[in-house]
Amino acid sequence: MSAWWAQLSLFLGVLFNGAIMTAIVTAGSFIVSMVLGVVSAACATSRSPLLRAISSVYVEVFRAVPILTQLFIIYFGLGSIGIKLNPIPAALAGFGLNGGANLTEVFRGGIGAIDRGQTEAALSIGMTPLMALRYIVLPQAFRIVLPSLTNFAIGLLKDTSLASAVAAPELSFNANALVDRTFRSPEIYILLALFYLAMSLPLSALARNLERRSSRGHRA
């Protein structure tokens, strides 16, 4: 019995360390994706043909290539030309760039859904187009895209398991390492699933709370 407990506590300890790394990679990648997505969507909806073209190329390239391939290129490909990234920064770059391309389309849809009159009203009180985007359009667009952002964040949490392919010591990587050492795959993978579930559920709850708060001033 004590050996069983010792093994369980070992599993939980290793998986917990991996979960912390997964949370860091997910949060970091989400932030990078959000920044890139907003900037790229702003370019996509700008008057400048050059900015629109840059955004379009970025989205097409990073959306079309599988995330695992992008991780390999960033981790192994860049390494072969002397740009050696550690697994975690490589994962942040890979998931961030890929996520930014996906979120570009999400934010573009959100921005497009805001009545043109909102921008005109903002311009009429002396705001520049960038200020109108920042203070008037994006806050309203954010409310519209919140459900999509939630889905994206939960998907990202699960996708970070791919970072194990570039040796990032996240949850799945640690689970595989435990299986290699103990051959207790059923127990370890069930624990792994429970860890992912325990991390996803609070995300959903947080998103629901945010949606409720951001719906102030809007009809349900």
Next chain:
Amino acid sequence: MAATGAPSLIPPPDSSPASPAPLVRIRGLHKRFGPLEVLRGIDLDVQGGEKVSIIGPSGSGKTTLLRCINYIGRPSEGHVTVSGSLIGEKLAGDHFVALDDRSLARQRAGIGMVFQRFNLFPHLTVLRNIELGPVKVLKIAPAEARERSFGLLQKVGLADKAAAYPEMLSGGQQQRVAIARALAMQPKLMLFDEATSALDPELVGEVLAVIAQLAAEGMTMVLVTHEMQFAEDISDRVIFMDHGKIVEQGPPDQIFHTPVHERTRAFLRAVLDRRAKPL
């Protein structure tokens, strides 16, 4: 004064050598949307303190003209100056180039605009709607901007709605907030684009009362309106537009009671007859 459409009816600009420099000067304004020419050569001056109402059938170009004054609509040809500043463009050598976003925004800050659909910011409270411009654009201290905004809310009779969100207000109340929002920038000119067209009939009066009060205080105004009686009551000058041109303009009494142009007469007959018909 305009010089298009019916030259014999409309004196040329600056016909009086003693007239002061106009606050708004529009010259040779054309606006095209693809093959459709909505404005076909508008010349117009508006003096400081003057109240000018623009009337005319739908599609005559009234709103487009108004939107070109603050460059929300970009003229295809021609120029607008407000207080002597060319709006949206500048002279570079012998040709005109577009102003950068920041300079254009500075110009727009001095020209208030009230929209038919109010266009209040739904995610902000009423007070925040009003103080956002002064704080972010004019860089006024938040406390001072709040005081100014609250004062304007009192002026439009909505001080008790400061913490409400726009969706909690009636259409008339929303439009009064929109007027306060424009006034918070302390504009030298106010543009009203069919400010009462989207309102239930019983709410029109409260908005017109606020506009009339502003007019009485001496604000320079250009109004696009379907409220003929209101236009007659508050305007110094009424302009009748049709097919992208100014057909006729003059004092309200003349336009509404002794219009010279047949097209003006037909329009007013149609509008006034419709109103006279019993339900």
